[in-house]
Amino acid sequence: MSTAEETAGGEAQPWGEVTPDAARRLLLAAVEAFAERGYHATTTRDIAGRAGMSPAALYIHYKTKEELLHRISRIGHEKALEVLRTASRAEGSPTERLAGAVSSFVRWHAGGRTTARVVQYELDSLGPEARAEIRELRRQVDAEVRGIIEEGARSGEFDIVDVHGTTLAVLSLCIDVARWFKVDGPRTPEEVGALYADLVLRMVGVTDPGATRK
Amino acid sequence: MSTAEETAGGEAQPWGEVTPDAARRLLLAAVEAFAERGYHATTTRDIAGRAGMSPAALYIHYKTKEELLHRISRIGHEKALEVLRTASRAEGSPTERLAGAVSSFVRWHAGGRTTARVVQYELDSLGPEARAEIRELRRQVDAEVRGIIEEGARSGEFDIVDVHGTTLAVLSLCIDVARWFKVDGPRTPEEVGALYADLVLRMVGVTDPGATRK
């Protein structure tokens, strides 16, 4: 808890739930490698090498290379969903909750860009059953955002023509952050989060975000 | 010109400039394979097989597998840039031109999703020089959109806090269409283009799109 293992970006002690230690090191190495080169271009020798182990060591902790991706993808999606749920189920008006959800979700994608990249762009590299499991988590992510937008539309706080389409666009905007965000770029994850929250409020027709606060 | 080779989606006779015929068939096969499985997961045997040729035939027309990706990427980016330029340099107010540019660009990504997927997501699979060349094309894409937004901001037609950030978000939204769009999904490329144009106008602070038209 008080160790110096927190990254500056926003991922505080990620993969802490993965044990034993060697398994976590391998998983972390795999996340980096998959994010840099993609799943198919990454070799098991590369992953083991990054973790300071021999190629065979990988197979003590994971049955196949795909199981590594599956674990990364599931834990990553669960984390993302948790971040989104915490924000979207907080107290406040739909406007406040949508802004909070978008800025949290964007911060997660920007700060943990390495993980987010694997989570969002290596879905097709999974086998059919694993992919189906992950899709269910993604459905829940979608439902969470759609819920806020529907509520804001019902209350008249938002002005929305197409709830599903707008939900899609909001999520799309957030997810794509993982593609373009660079840690040494001109913006911090917090700045992008704030900018995107503002843009999303405009998309749902809120012209004065302050109006619903008090 | 009058052949029945136009796809319903919006790509009218793509890759027509690639000759001879065998080279075009190989390139088309590569686009499909890269889009489905990714560059690294695609084998030269698979590409040749889809084109109805032996694996060796590929190397008569292309030096390496990477040259295929390079050609696809360059031609694809040039097409995308052309689509965007045609719309953004049309007559009309910044509002009209931004809406036109976004809807065209989105239609290109949705209708030609196979190509767009390769163009937008396989950039990192290119070697350093090829990647640098493509990056220059992407810079021009960015400049085209930023130009309209800057003009609208200067004229007071748009209400924008951060020109660069907004440009980034607009392009990001359009590009991500290639990730999620499905040809058998509930929306046509035209519908997504219209929806996104509307959302983008809201992002730049245009509340009544009709106001600038006459």
Added chain:
DNA sequence: GGGCTCGCTAAGCGACCGCTCACCTTTGCC
């Protein structure tokens, strides 16, 4: 302190990769 388990390594297996090469067929020109 002997045996047993656990985490790991060195070596390597069979498969498949990108790519090459020797050779064959078709086409057009004189």
Added chain:
DNA sequence: GGCAAAGGTGAGCGGTCGCTTAGCGAGCCC
């Protein structure tokens, strides 16, 4: 008909892939 160029094939090379297996050393139980 002779013949070169162009476009294609079958076989296969060197290398690397995901993954397996035999064995090694450190720690623990009694």
